[in-house]
Amino acid sequence: MRHHIDGVKVVSILGEDYSIKAPAGEEQTLMDAALMLKAALADTKKKYPTLIGERLLVLAAMNLCSQQIEMQKRHAQELERYQEQVSATVEVIAKTIQQN
Numbered sequence: 444m445r446h447h448i449d450g451v452k453v454v455s456i457l458g459e460d461y462s463i464k465a466p467a468g469e470e471q472t473l474m475d476a477a478l479m480l481k482a483a484l485a486d487t488k489k490k491y492p493t494l495i496g497e498r499l500l501v502l503a504a505m506n507l508c509s510q511q512i513e514m515q516k517r518h519a520q521e522l523e524r525y526q527e528q529v530s531a532t533v534e535v536i537a538k539t540i541q542q543n
Contacts, residue, residue, distance in 0.1 A: 451463065452464070452477075456480060456484070457499070457500060479507070480507070483503040483504075483507050484503045486506075487499060487502050487503040487506060
């Protein structure tokens with residue numbers, strides 16, 4: 444990734460340069476996203492060595508999206524479990540208070 448004028452970053456993906464301006468304070472996120480995409484492209488290329496260009500990019504993006512969806516599902520499940528634990532704790536506290 445190269446710096447350009449006015450905070451615009453130049454990201455090279457599959458040999459193409461893309462000028463992208465990140466919102467103030469989000470430059471590191473942009474850099475991390477570019478690195479993640481490049482890693483996903485490399486991983487996809489290892490699994491499907493005959494894929495090139497747009498097809499490779501689309502499959503890598505689909506893999507990243509499916510990973511994101513799985514993480515969201517796990518997060519929702521964990522959040523539900525934590526909410527149940529908090530509710531159970533509040534119930535125990537309420538019963539203890541009522542007994543005293």
